[in-house]
Amino acid sequence: MMTFRLLIDGQLVAGDASSPVLNPATEEVLAECPRASEAQLNRAVAAAKAAFLSWAATPIDHRRDILRAIADRVDAHADELARLLTQEQGKPIDSAKGELWFLAHAFRSHAAYEIAGEVMSNGAGNHVELHRKPLGVVGLILPWNFPMALLAFKLPFALLAGNTVIAKPAPTTPLTMLLLGELLADLLPAGVLNVIADDNDLGDALMQHPDIRKVSFTGSVATGRKVMANASATLKRLSLELGGNDAAIVLDDADPKEVAPKLFASAFGNSGQVCIAIKRLYVHDAIYDAMCTELATLADAAVVGDGFEQGTTHGPLQNKAQFERVLDILDDARKSGTVIAGGTRPDRPGYFLRPTIVRDIAEGTRLVDEEQFGPVLPVIRFTDDEDVLARANNSPYGLGGSIWSPDLARASALAERLDAGTVGINQHVGIDADVPFGGSKQSGIGTELGKEGLLEFTQLKVISSPRLAT
Numbered sequence: 001m002m003t004f005r006l007l008i009d010g011q012l013v014a015g016d017a018s019s020p021v022l023n024p025a026t027e028e029v030l031a032e033c034p035r036a037s038e039a040q041l042n043r044a045v046a047a048a049k050a051a052f053l054s055w056a057a058t059p060i061d062h063r064r065d066i067l068r069a070i071a072d073r074v075d076a077h078a079d080e081l082a083r084l085l086t087q088e089q090g091k092p093i094d095s096a097k098g099e100l101w102f103l104a105h106a107f108r109s110h111a112a113y114e115i116a117g118e119v120m121s122n123g124a125g126n127h128v129e130l131h132r133k134p135l136g137v138v139g140l141i142l143p144w145n146f147p148m149a150l151l152a153f154k155l156p157f158a159l160l161a162g163n164t165v166i167a168k169p170a171p172t173t174p175l176t177m178l179l180l181g182e183l184l185a186d187l188l189p190a191g192v193l194n195v196i197a198d199d200n201d202l203g204d205a206l207m208q209h210p211d212i213r214k215v216s217f218t219g220s221v222a223t224g225r226k227v228m229a230n231a232s233a234t235l236k237r238l239s240l241e242l243g244g245n246d247a248a249i250v251l252d253d254a255d256p257k258e259v260a261p262k263l264f265a266s267a268f269g270n271s272g273q274v275c276i277a278i279k280r281l282y283v284h285d286a287i288y289d290a291m292c293t294e295l296a297t298l299a300d301a302a303v304v305g306d307g308f309e310q311g312t313t314h315g316p317l318q319n320k321a322q323f324e325r326v327l328d329i330l331d332d333a334r335k336s337g338t339v340i341a342g343g344t345r346p347d348r349p350g351y352f353l354r355p356t357i358v359r360d361i362a363e364g365t366r367l368v369d370e371e372q373f374g375p376v377l378p379v380i381r382f383t384d385d386e387d388v389l390a391r392a393n394n395s396p397y398g399l400g401g402s403i404w405s406p407d408l409a410r411a412s413a414l415a416e417r418l419d420a421g422t423v424g425i426n427q428h429v430g431i432d433a434d435v436p437f438g439g440s441k442q443s444g445i446g447t448e449l450g451k452e453g454l455l456e457f458t459q460l461k462v463i464s465s466p467r468l469a470t
């Protein structure tokens with residue numbers, strides 16, 4: 001069995017405690033994971049604080065070189081990292097490789113970003129300089145659905161801007177990040193990057209730590225609320241990337257045969273465990289039956305299995321708690337809707353559930369109103385564009401959304417009024433390292449990726465002086 005270690009102050013160390021990580025495709029123990037104590041967290045923060053001044057003073061071109069070296073190191077170990085990711089997360093191996101590709105790509109492309117200042121003059125004619133400074137020690141808290149790709153949203157910019165980092169993976173998927181920490185240890189000065197795993201018990205201490213200046217958090221709305229409450233004691237900067245309940249609206253002129261495969265992919269990728277998956281599918285009455293038939297055919301064709309098995313298109317749910325939650329939501333949905341595909345578990349160990357389509361269901365059920373975060377899609381009927389827009393917007397979430405129609409003017413007019421951070425037309429939300437991403441309403445605060453994402457890892461500082469007489 002592989003051994004994993006925490007990265008604290010440039011040293012690879014055992015955790016003060018340990019507990020097992022399971023493979024969700026077998027429910028067997030994959031490895032024993034080191035778990036940091038609060039004392040180890042404090043040591044990591046002290047190391048990051050001590051490393052900050054010289055890292056912030058390092059010429060940015062040198063930091064760029066290190067980011068590119070990290071990208072090369074990730075590429076060189078991509079297969080090893082991807083295999084471990086599939087083992088602990090469950091996703092098909094090609095998807096795991098895609099995450100590692102994205103991580104290396106983000107390090108490489110973000111290395112080239114400028115952190116530009118600005119010179120202006122104020123009303124009194126003063127010379128005013130706007131500088132962008134690093135914040136200090138930043139905490140990065142990650143969920144279990146995309147342990148590597150979501151790190152790519154945070155770590156390259158945090159380091160490029162001159163911050164030092166405490167990275168904390170989710171307790172059920174810590175191993176790939178610990179291995180990454182080990183692989184990167186010699187590329188960065190001691191203390192610049194610290195990787196600690198916990199047992200879901202260090203979040204409060206991390207959030208309340210007086211020497212952490214900012215936390216970039218990705219996870220659920222419920223935990224996001226605790227994060228925000230805990231940040232108040234030290235007035236930490238926060239970026240919150242939280243849950244979603246994305247609506248996709250398919251208008252009456254869309255062709256079910258053509259769009260169904262795209263809708264299916266955007267709802268069931270990563271077995272539905274995607275913050276910006278389609279989670280409520282609204283289909284116009286005129287094409288409702290045809291669309292349900294197409295989606296059921298696609299769901300029936302899915303190959304559910306271990307991510308290493310040839311041909312697997314959909315892996316297991318990542319952990320038992322999430323698996324049981326999705327099964328509960330499905331049980332509730334059966335009371336009012338009709339399951340036309342899936343709804344069954346293959347006869348094998350592992351947290352597997354076949355892609356499931358539920359039709360003739362509407363608001364007022366858990367499946368429609370809550371974030372299911374699993375492979376169960378409600379297909380909801382509508383007849384009027386204005387009515388469906390109001391229903392789609394009637395949600396505390398606002399992460400993504402999409403409108404599907406060959407009539408681009410009609411689709412754009414609706415997209416404009418869909419209340420979400422990212423809206424697609426004839427596609428659901430795609431992620432690109434250079435395009436900013438963030439949610440509206442309770443789906444989050446702040447932005448990641450793109451120029452805006454970089455600025456979130458900086459502090460604006462203004463220096464002004466009277467203009468010298470010439």
Ligand code: NAD
Nearest residue numbers: 142143144169170200203204219220223241242243244275
């Ligand atoms: P979660 O909120 O349970 O856990 C996320 C992280 O927070 C974990 O590392 C966990 O250990 C940590 N944590 C737990 N308690 C904490 C506390 N009190 N303070 C600080 N950190 C604490 O989320 P999850 O179940 O791992 O992930 C699924 C959720 O994440 C879904 O709601 C999904 O939509 C969301 N998500 C959002 C995005 C996005 O970009 N908006 C991306 C991926 C996932």
